[in-house]
Amino acid sequence: MDNPSQPAIEARDLVKRFEDTTALAGVDLRVGPGRVHGMVGPNGAGKTTLLTMLMGLVRPDAGSIRVFGRTREENGLEGVAGFVESPRFYPYLSGRRNLALLADLDGGDAAARIDESLELAGLTDHAGARVGGYSVGMRQRLGIAAALLRDPRLLILDEPASGLDPAGTRDMRALIARLAGEGVTILLSSHDMDEVEDLCDDITIMRAGQVVFDGSMEELRDKAPDPAFRLSTSDDEKALTVAGPGMTVTPDDGGLLVHAQRDQLDAYVIALGRADVAVRRLDLEASALKALFFRLTESGAEDRATGPEVGT
Amino acid sequence: MTAVAERTEPRQAARTGAWVVYRWELIKLTRQVKAQVVVGLCVLAPFLFVAALNAQSNVPQDTLFGRWVHDSGFSIPLVVLGFAGQWALPAVTSVVAGDIFACEDRYGTWKTILTRSCGRSQIFTGKTFAAITFSVVTTVLLALSSLAAGVLLVGRQPLIGLSGTLLTPGHSAVLVLTSWATVLLPVLGFTGLGLLLSVASRSSAVGVGAPVVIGLVMQLASLVNAPSAVRMLLLTTPFGAWHGLFTVRPFYGPLVQGAIVSLVYFVLCVGGAYALLRRRDITGS
Numbered sequence: 001m002d003n004p005s006q007p008a009i010e011a012r013d014l015v016k017r018f019e020d021t022t023a024l025a026g027v028d029l030r031v032g033p034g035r036v037h038g039m040v041g042p043n044g045a046g047k048t049t050l051l052t053m054l055m056g057l058v059r060p061d062a063g064s065i066r067v068f069g070r071t072r073e074e075n076g077l078e079g080v081a082g083f084v085e086s087p088r089f090y091p092y093l094s095g096r097r098n099l100a101l102l103a104d105l106d107g108g109d110a111a112a113r114i115d116e117s118l119e120l121a122g123l124t125d126h127a128g129a130r131v132g133g134y135s136v137g138m139r140q141r142l143g144i145a146a147a148l149l150r151d152p153r154l155l156i157l158d159e160p161a162s163g164l165d166p167a168g169t170r171d172m173r174a175l176i177a178r179l180a181g182e183g184v185t186i187l188l189s190s191h192d193m194d195e196v197e198d199l200c201d202d203i204t205i206m207r208a209g210q211v212v213f214d215g216s217m218e219e220l221r222d223k224a225p226d227p228a229f230r231l232s233t234s235d236d237e238k239a240l241t242v243a244g245p246g247m248t249v250t251p252d253d254g255g256l257l258v259h260a261q262r263d264q265l266d267a268y269v270i271a272l273g274r275a276d277v278a279v280r281r282l283d284l285e286a287s288a289l290k291a292l293f294f295r296l297t298e299s300g301a302e303d304r305a306t307g308p309e310v311g312t
Numbered sequence: 313m314t315a316v317a318e319r320t321e322p323r324q325a326a327r328t329g330a331w332v333v334y335r336w337e338l339i340k341l342t343r344q345v346k347a348q349v350v351v352g353l354c355v356l357a358p359f360l361f362v363a364a365l366n367a368q369s370n371v372p373q374d375t376l377f378g379r380w381v382h383d384s385g386f387s388i389p390l391v392v393l394g395f396a397g398q399w400a401l402p403a404v405t406s407v408v409a410g411d412i413f414a415c416e417d418r419y420g421t422w423k424t425i426l427t428r429s430c431g432r433s434q435i436f437t438g439k440t441f442a443a444i445t446f447s448v449v450t451t452v453l454l455a456l457s458s459l460a461a462g463v464l465l466v467g468r469q470p471l472i473g474l475s476g477t478l479l480t481p482g483h484s485a486v487l488v489l490t491s492w493a494t495v496l497l498p499v500l501g502f503t504g505l506g507l508l509l510s511v512a513s514r515s516s517a518v519g520v521g522a523p524v525v526i527g528l529v530m531q532l533a534s535l536v537n538a539p540s541a542v543r544m545l546l547l548t549t550p551f552g553a554w555h556g557l558f559t560v561r562p563f564y565g566p567l568v569q570g571a572i573v574s575l576v577y578f579v580l581c582v583g584g585a586y587a588l589l590r591r592r593d594i595t596g597s
Contacts, residue, residue, distance in 0.1 A: 052423070056427065057426055058595060080427075106430075
């Protein structure tokens with residue numbers, strides 16, 4: 001019997017090298033039960049390696065993984081489902097046939113959940129068609145359906161909205177929110193900070209095989225810098241001199257990059273008008289969280305901003 | 313009692329998992345065009361071969377029993393067996409054995425099936441038995457079809473054995489079927505080779521093509537007067553071990569040697585494939 005307060009995932013000091021490339025350099029990850037945990041990082045950060053490791057597809061060179069307190073050898077994948085990178089299926093079988101195959105591999109009552117899983121994933125109407133004819137979005141939905149067959153307590157999703165149209169993305173987010181509401185622990189890897197911000201309770205940010213932030217979304221927001229705006233004016237040189245205290249304005253890529261809070265930005269735009277500088281264009285370059293993400297993942301290692309351990 | 317039940321449960325579950333994989337591999341094979349084509353060829357090719365022979369007066373004299381193809385229908389399956397042993401049986405077996413693991417790489421489905429409740433050993437066992445089943449079924453089909461083609465299109469005349477004695481139709485039929493049965497072991501050897509190449513190369517082209525090329529190289533090595541010890545170790549040599557059955561005093565030495573060599577190839581190749589799959593990290597899409 002699992003302890004209900006036991007972490008869904010507890011990974012310690014994971015190391016993985018592929019020839020001369022270090023994919024993971026001592027990664028710790030703790031995902032609390034019933035939490036929606038986001039995982040973000042630039043390409044090559046080690047997210048996919050970590051996810052494949054959690055799903056038992058890649059062996060760590062060092063470190064340990066426990067899922068609901070069990071190692072892989074102790075049936076650690078029981079209650080775990082999901083997909084890493086884009087879900088793949090046999091193209092010459094129908095969607096339903098693929099699910100029937102996977103349900104048989106799972107055993108138990110998984111086969112009885114095929115219709116329900118197809119419906120939840122919004123794929124009932126296409127279940128009889130061969131997967132070879134599916135769009136990327138439909139395969140993504142089938143990946144969700146395949147995961148739901150296992151009636152998971154931990155769902156590991158890698159870019160689940162990838163390839164989906166806006167309506168599909170909305171439905172996917174709603175499904176994730178619904179599953180989270182039912183107590184399913186979700187580990188969500190995404191490039192979309194807005195998606196992570198909307199859905200996740202906790203977040204791990206990775207860079208170059210290391211965790212550079214691990215904590216709750218609130219802790220991340222507290223650390224977030226001012227949002228960034230891209231500004232184009234009739235006289236950028238003069239605009240630089242008008243900048244008020246507490247904000248930074250720097251020349252960037254033929255325009256100006258402004259880091260400021262909203263009220264500071266309002267005052268700056270008014271000041272520009274008074275100084276006879278016309279604002280030709282003003283766009284949000286990066287939200288506060290995106291700005292922090294860029295800072296954490298693009299700056300030097302000394303900026304490491306690991307938050308307190310989740311659950312402590 | 314409970315302890316015994318607890319010990320036997322995982323083993324039983326493993327067997328069940330392997331059986332599920334095996335069953336689904338067979339279902340998948342029935343859906344694949346390549347498997348349908350190979351099975352169709354195994355059934356039809358002997359009939360087309362006999363029809364082509366009947367349309368001409370020439371006979372394949374260089375092949376064992378080739379000169380009797382118009383005189384006894386029992387010579388047909390033996391001529392087919394002679395040709396098949398050179399390249400057709402390695403090719404037929406490797407169509408599935410060489411692809412059954414590599415296709416998971418081609419479709420990117422390793423991640424899909426290895427994250428279910430079946431373990432790698434169960435998946436390996438199920439796939440290996442499916443490949444063996446396909447190899448055995450196609451070999452049996454080719455044997456029965458060539459025998460049927462000979463009997464139906466040429467006739468049930470007695471066959472002249474290699475010692476020049478006349479063999480009754482019943483005796484000829486038994487010897488023909490026994491001869492085909494003896495090639496099942498080298499067929500298993502080539503199946504194992506296909507499985508190993510399929511796992512090691514992760515490429516269907518290599519898994520399917522390389523066993524045929526290796527078979528042809530072995531044939532070539534036996535033709536250029538390689539030392540008898542080397543010839544004995546070639547996996548193609550057992551394909552001709554049935555010749556000794558058609559003499560007045562049959563000799564079984566080559567059959568025993570061939571069986572041992574084939575089993576050694578099979579065990580080494582399948583063991584190697586299993587070790588590779590167990591250790592492999594599944595990365596990439």
